[in-house]
Amino acid sequence: MPEAIDESALCTACGLCCAGSIFDFGKLTDDEARDMAARGAPLWSGDGPGLAFPCPLLDGTCCTIYAERPGVCRRFRCGVLRRFDGGELEGEAAMAIIATGRQLDDAVRELLPPEQSVAEARRAWREDPEHWRSLAGPERIAAARLAMALTALNLHLDRHFRSDKKKLTGMA
Structure with missing residues (x-):
């Protein structure tokens, strides 16, 4: 019989809040x-x-x-935990949302220089989401990929993790 999923299991599978992703x-x-x-x-x-x-x-x-x-x-209490606690989200579905969030977060991290955190990249993205357009060649491509990865991550976080008043994209 599979182990029951509880709040602790969800949090320790995730860590996105403490990692600076949210x-x-x-x-x-x-x-x-x-x-x-x-x-x-x-x-x-x-x-x-x-x-x-x-x-x-x-x-x-x-x-x-x-x-x-x-x-x-x-x-x-992130949105996933609130919905899980409220019975709106089953454990497996919550774990799937977390897994997608971790995958999107990993995709952003793979594009960052080692010294830059997701939080730092997100701040720069919020300040100038069109920065990539001012670049040329390989720099432009790399910056555009990062902008797309950050957008995908933030849409997912807005939809599932952040409260309405804390959303970043306005699209979720």
Whole structure:
């Protein structure tokens, strides 16, 4: 008999939130910011303290400080989890959505230089989605492929993972 799929199985199969694929940062309290900085995690400076993603405390798809993770991490519920909890999505269907998200995320990562994260690429894409048009030759082709991969990933994330007020593409 196959093992039952629960929230933990979905989260540990995914990790896209902590990897920086869904959002750029998570808001922290001042105490959490101090704790995360002491652990070597990069902080986001914006409207209050935040944890910049990708989180360096992620190991594969699992949190290495799960029991002590910040409140924003404890409270976050992606669209897949909310629909699963609400009975709108069966475990196998949720796993399939996650698998597609991971595949799309991997496709983006394969096109990035090693020092660039998906979160950084997404920020650049949001700021100038037509950047690839200003390039020529192989650079233009590479940038266009990245723009297409980021668009595909963000459409999937908007449709299945982000809430309506956090969607990036306006097309999902």
